[in-house]
Amino acid sequence: MSPDVEAAVTDAFREEWGRVVATLIGMTRDWDLAEECAQDAFALALERWTRDGVPRRPGAWLTTTARNRALDRFRRGATEVAKLQELAVLSPPDDPEDDDESGVGDDRLRLIFTCCHPALPLEARVALTLRTLAGLTVDEIARAFLVNEATMAKRLVRAKGKIRNAAIPYRVPPAHLLPERTGGVLAVLYLLFNEGYAATAGADLVRQALCTEAIRLARTLADLMPDEPEALGLLALMLLQHSRRAARLDDAGDLVTLEEQDRSRWDGSEIEEGVGLLDDALRHDSAGYYQLQAAIAACHATARDAADTDWSRIAVLYGRLAELAPSPVVELNRAVAVAMAEGPAAGLELVESLEASGALAGYHLLPATRADLLRRLDRRADAAAAYREALDLAATDAERRYLQRRLGEIE
């Protein structure tokens, strides 16, 4: 087989798998059949494209082929149900939006919303999204989430069973449900991204590739929902975080702080795209959770170094984030930004009130932040005590090494 054809099929798989499966589910309402027919179509593509050349529109070729496979099966089935299904496939509804109040016609969007339906357990939403939309195999998904293949297969079977038996609808939710359900979809994609981002360099490649898959899915979602600023915001956030991947770990595999990262190793094209998407999103004038985080990431991404960073803007953005989604970790980050913008004393005041609230008791970054601020105020003894407190709480060796180094600098 020629490497050209193989590459064409691989590209088509990446680009078209989700679309083919989504269209087939739309026609047949049978998730297993849709996956099998899509698989058959890609297998056939390898053979036919070698013989006849790569078609001009590979996606259309694959969809037609998969649809014909489904028809073959129904014809062989010859039951009453199969007859009805055959009819549905032969005459797809003229108006694809007939039972869809959202006005969005693409089957992939229906598939995303159905995979991420809140009546399914979160882990199943993630697995279904990877299987049906991204086309990962069950084995790959199992490896990415560190469970065995049988467990993952069972999870998928159960989820598909519930979609069928409990009648989870295959549609984009109507307007009154849309904001809430969209939030759920974005959360699943961001979880996927973070799973990949947290994977260490030595981790399974499939696990590391989750970031790329999450970005691809977020891009699809942003394309399909161009008027949803949070979808753009999420894609921007992922790209801006991903742009730092080459600089965020040192040779020993330890996390490098943002301040100390070699910024020449950040990915300029991802930053550019992320900043552009964020601008588009912010033009809608309804900043949400992901846009605010992307805006913070953009402040870092566009600064020459830590000192050049627009810390006052970051402090304001964390303030808005705290209003939207109150969290003591966001408050702590705001304190750091305030310290950079207005000086360590102002930051220390916020850290101390956070400490008094008890909300982050046992979290090592709280005393570690206080220690850094005390060090910058030249209150060495207090700083050393706070570093020791943080050392007692730190969970990993890498964190302890970092704190020990800081402690050594002031002793």
Place this chain on the structure above:
Amino acid sequence: MKYLLMVCVDESIEVSEEEALPDAWVEEMDGRGVRQFGSRLRPVSDATTVRVRAGEVLLSDGPFAETKEQMGGFDLIECKDLDEAIEVASKHPGAKFGTIELRPLWEQ
């Protein structure tokens, strides 16, 4: 699609008649053609469980499972899909002080 809507409540929780009154809900769901039938249930102190083991009928007083929340009522509803069933369940007054379980009926 038919679902059994089970209203599960902690019988020890004090709820005013007004809060628990499902009349408005029943009226709406009957009107929409969603609700087929249903009823409030007497408390578990009036329940009897029945088992047959080795041909012998075994009875005991009380519910089949000693859990805090017990079924206090049920409705059989007919909905377009799970989203509609969720909407119907979330409007039931019992959802505010108890838990509602939706179970699709086993139909072919």
